[in-house]
Every structure is written in structure tokens, then in C-alpha cells.
Amino acid sequence: MSSTGAAAPARSEGLFNGPYGRLLLPGVILQSVLIGGGYATGREIVEFGAKYGSLGWIAGIAIGIGFALMAFLMFEIARRFQAFDYRTLLQRLIGPLYWLFDIVYVLLAILIIAIMAAATGEILNSTLGLPVWVGVAIMIVVVGLLNFYGEGLIERFKSIGTGALYLAYILFATLVITRNWDRIQETFATGDRSLHADVPVLAVLWTGVLYVGYNLAVYPAALFTARRQTRLRHTVIAGLVAGVLMVVPWFLTYIALMGFYPQEEVFGASVPWLEMLGQEAVWVVVLFGVVVGWTLVETATGMIYALVARVDQNLVDLGKRPINRPTAGSISVVTLLLALLLAQVGIIDLIATGYTAMAYAMIAVFGIPLLVRGLYLIATRQGLSFSEASDPAAVHRERQRA
Numbered sequence: 044m045s046s047t048g049a050a051a052p053a054r055s056e057g058l059f060n061g062p063y064g065r066l067l068l069p070g071v072i073l074q075s076v077l078i079g080g081g082y083a084t085g086r087e088i089v090e091f092g093a094k095y096g097s098l099g100w101i102a103g104i105a106i107g108i109g110f111a112l113m114a115f116l117m118f119e120i121a122r123r124f125q126a127f128d129y130r131t132l133l134q135r136l137i138g139p140l141y142w143l144f145d146i147v148y149v150l151l152a153i154l155i156i157a158i159m160a161a162a163t164g165e166i167l168n169s170t171l172g173l174p175v176w177v178g179v180a181i182m183i184v185v186v187g188l189l190n191f192y193g194e195g196l197i198e199r200f201k202s203i204g205t206g207a208l209y210l211a212y213i214l215f216a217t218l219v220i221t222r223n224w225d226r227i228q229e230t231f232a233t234g235d236r237s238l239h240a241d242v243p244v245l246a247v248l249w250t251g252v253l254y255v256g257y258n259l260a261v262y263p264a265a266l267f268t269a270r271r272q273t274r275l276r277h278t279v280i281a282g283l284v285a286g287v288l289m290v291v292p293w294f295l296t297y298i299a300l301m302g303f304y305p306q307e308e309v310f311g312a313s314v315p316w317l318e319m320l321g322q323e324a325v326w327v328v329v330l331f332g333v334v335v336g337w338t339l340v341e342t343a344t345g346m347i348y349a350l351v352a353r354v355d356q357n358l359v360d361l362g363k364r365p366i367n368r369p370t371a372g373s374i375s376v377v378t379l380l381l382a383l384l385l386a387q388v389g390i391i392d393l394i395a396t397g398y399t400a401m402a403y404a405m406i407a408v409f410g411i412p413l414l415v416r417g418l419y420l421i422a423t424r425q426g427l428s429f430s431e432a433s434d435p436a437a438v439h440r441e442r443q444r445a
Contacts, residue, residue, distance in 0.1 A: 065271045069118060070285030072265040073110075074292075076345030077258055078208055082130035082292045083338040085300065085315035090398070091254035093300040094295070094310060098235035098247050103294050105251025111286020113255065113410070116417040117262050118278035121269040123426025128356040129263035129349060135420070137413040144408045145353070151260040151401040152346040156339075156382035169317060169332070185340050208341075209292075211334040216295035219319050220325065223302025230301045237411045238305045257402035258289075259409050267352065343382075 082088065082439075092102035117132070128147070133141035168174070220227065229235075236242065246263040272278050299319055303309040309318045320328050351374055355365045366374075375404075420426065 061128065062270060064268070065255075065277050067284055069268040069272075069281045070114070070288040071263050072268055072345065073114060073261060074288040075208070075341040076261040076264045077289055078084045078212075078292060078338050079342065082296060083316075083335045084210070084313070085296055085319070086313060087254075087398075088293060088296040088300060089310055089315055091250050092247070093297050093304070095240050095242055095247050095250070096238060096301070096304050097231050097234045098236050098242070099297055099301075100294075101244060101247045102251035102254065103290065103297055104302060105248050106254050106293055107286055107290035109252060109255035110289040111282050113259065113262065113413060114265075114285035114289075115278055115282025116274055116280050116413050116421075117266070118269045119275065119421055120413070120417050120426075121266055122272045122278055123420065127266050127270055128179060128352045129266060130353050130356050132263075133265065133412075136304055136416045137408065140408075147401065147404045148263070149261055149350065151257065151405060152350065153382045154397045154401060155260065155346065156343050156379060157384075158182045169314075185344075204406050206233075207332060208289045211330060212258070212295055214326070215316065215320060216299045219299040219302060220295075222322065223299075226302045226304075227298060229357050230304050234302060238310065253399060253402040255407040256410055257398045260401075261342075261345065262409075263349040263353075266349070284347065309351070343375075343379060347378050350378070352365075 092099040092106075095102065120135060121127055121132060124131070124135050124137055129144065130141060133144045137143070269278070269281075272281060296316075300309065300315065303315075303319060309315050313316045316331060317328070320331055351366060351371045354374075358365050
């Protein structure tokens with residue numbers, strides 16, 4: 044038994060330190076954190092694209108390009124400057140104003156978790172018949188444990204979870220799209236955009252930009268995975284993979300929604316996915332409840348872990364001991380409780396108002412600096428060279444300068 048148990052970690056370490064860890068895992072982590080705040084209810088896709096009917100795909104294109112570009116820029120800046128926590132990264136991008144990101148990040152993290160908490164209570168009650176407090180309690184315990192044990196367990200949890208979630212979303216979309224394919228074709232054939240008939244194309248495009256903007260909050264959760272990337276080629280591929288992984292669920296949900304456009308019972312629902320799956324078998328709806336519960340755990344875990352890593356780095360810089368496991372777990376629980384209080388506002392209001400406001404703030408403190416300053420740093424070849432990125436001594440010197 045002992046020999047068998049010893050062999051498994053070795054295989055796992057080989058997997059995570061090889062091409063999977065360098066090229067695929069960063070996108071897996073980003074997608075796993077994104078899927079909770081970005082896709083789980085379907086409400087997010089309504090607000091950021093689907094409400095425009097047959098024109099909504101334009102927002103989806105902007106979203107895919109934006110996700111991939113921002114992922115590449117973050118990974119490459121992190122690689123060049125060994126900036127694997129968001130404080131160090133932001134110091135490279137906006138200098139002494141890096142603390143502005145802290146404020147926006149914490150507020151947006153709590154907002155996203157609040158939306159997921161509100162949705163989870165409603166979904167688990169509707170699908171599994173669980174009292175709201177039971178689902179919330181399970182979520183708090185699991186997120187706390189994952190942050191207690193740290194990035195090793197988080198990487199494995201998210202790798203398994205992302206595969207399962209992807210398969211589940213493909214299943215849900217396939218069932219709904221197949222059942223409503225004629226209606227979907229009709230929506231596109233007639234150019235139906237009756238909910239916003241006069242909206243210009245640029246406004247739809249900007250909606251996609253805003254969606255990328257508020258989801259920039261999930262990016263720091265994947266910074267720790269950039270440690271394995273030592274070449275520009277690694278960050279380019281990882282960025283493209285991340286963009287694809289992150290936008291596929293958007294398009295699956297969008298196309299499924301077009302089968303119901305512009306029905307108020309779906310487009311006005313707090314959880315449109317529940318309405319779209321209403322005609323499916325009970326086991327499908329139950330499975331959806333389980334999947335959404337998992338997405339909340341993944342989103343909350345990733346965002347809180349990034350926050351803990353930020354505090355950890357600050358303590359190290361001050362010459363103090365980093366956060367211990369019990370404290371990391373406690374931070375998770377407190378953050379979740381704050382989010383649960385905010386969740387009382389309601390899903391629709393939180394997404395329609397809170398997400399838009401936070402998107403502009405996140406674009407200002409992270410998106411624009413990453414795009415402008417990040418491209419400048421890369422174009423002027425600042426930071427580590429290819430060979431230096433794999434040289435421990437050079438890496439140490441860069442970290443000292445940071």
C-alpha cells in the first residue's frame with residue numbers, strides 16, 4: 044500500500060511540472076475561477092450579450108479576444124519580472140498606486156461571490172430541495188479547507204473540477220440547443236434583436252469589453268501557475284488556450300439562450316439556466332444544481348486564494364512570518380460571510396448595476412495598465428531574458444529588485 048501511495052504524487056508532480064502545467068493549467072485555473080461569476084446562472088450572459096439577440100455574438104468575439112490578450116500579457120509580465128502575486132505585478136504596472144487595485148479587487152471579489160451565493164441558495168433549493176443554509180454551510184467548509192491546504196490541493200481540485208464542469212455545460216447546452224434548434228435558426232435568420240432593437244454594433248462590442256473588464260478580477264488567481272513558464276512561447280500558447288477555455292461556455296450559453304429569445308420568463312429570470320432546463324428530465328436539473336455548487340466553490344476558492352497570496356507577500360516584504368493555514372482558512376470564511384450579507388440585494392440588481400460599475404473600475408486600475416504598460420515592457424524587452432528565466436540565480440536577482 045505504501046509503495047502505491049508514494050507513486051501517485053510523483054506522477055502528479057510530473058504532470059503539473061510538464062507541458063500541462065506550463066500551457067494548459069493557467070487557462071484551467073482562470074476558467075475554473077471565471078465560470079462561477081461569469082457563467083453559472085446564465086444571467087451574466089443575458090446582461091453581457093444575449094439580450095441583443097442575433098447581434099450578441101459580436102460581444103462574444105470581443106470577449107474571446109480580450110480574455111486571450113489579457114491572459115498573455117499577465118503571464119508574460121509575471122514571467123519577465125517574477126511577479127507571482129498581484130501586488131508585485133501591479134507595482135510593475137502602476138507603481139505606487141498599486142493599492143487602488145486592492146480596493147477594487149476586494150470589492151469585486153465579494154460582489155462576485157455574493158452573486159454566486161445568492162444563486163446557489165436558489166438553485167440548490169430548487170433542484171435538490173436543500174434548505175438554503177445547508178448549501179451555504181457546505182460551500183463555506185469546502186472553500187475554507189481548500190485555502191487551508193493551499194495551492195497544491197487547489198490545482199488538483201480545479202483540474203478535476205474544470206473537466207467535469209466543461210462536460211456538464213456541454214451536456215446542458217447540447218440538450219437545450221437540440222430541443223430548440225429551429226427557434227435558434229429563426230432568431231438568427233430574422234435578425235431578431237427586439238429587446239434592444241436600436242442598439243448600435245459598437246455598443247454590443249463595448250458590452251463584450253465590459254464583460255472582460257469585470258472578469259479581470261479572476262486573473263490574479265492564476266498568477267502562481269506562471270512560475271513554470273520560462274519562454275515567450277509558453278505565455279503566448281497559455282494565453283491563447285486560456286482565451287478559448289474561457290469563452291467556449293459563453294458561446295454555449297448564448298446559443299442556448301437564442302432558442303428562447305426574447306421570452307420574458309427566461310430573459311427576466313434570476314437564473315435563466317433553470318428556466319431553460321425546465322423541460323428536461325429531473326436528473327438533468329439535479330446535476331445542474333451540483334455543478335453550480337461546484338462552480339461557486341471554485342470561484343470563491345480562487346479569488347480568496349489570490350487575496351491571501353497578496354497579504355502573504357506583503358508580510359514577507361515587511362520581514363514578518365507569512366499567513367499560517369488556520370488564518371488562511373479563517374480569511375476565507377470571513378470573506379464568504381461578508382459576501383452572503385451582500386447577496387441579500389438580489390442577483391439581477393447585483394449583476395446589472397454592481398458588475399458594470401466594477402468593470403469600469405477594474406479596467407481603469409488593471410486592464411488599461413496591463414494593456415499599455417504591459418505591451419511597452421514587452422516591446423522594450425524589459426525583465427528577464429529567455430535564458431535568465433530558467434536560471435535560478437537570475438530569478439533570485441529579479442525578485443530582489445522587485
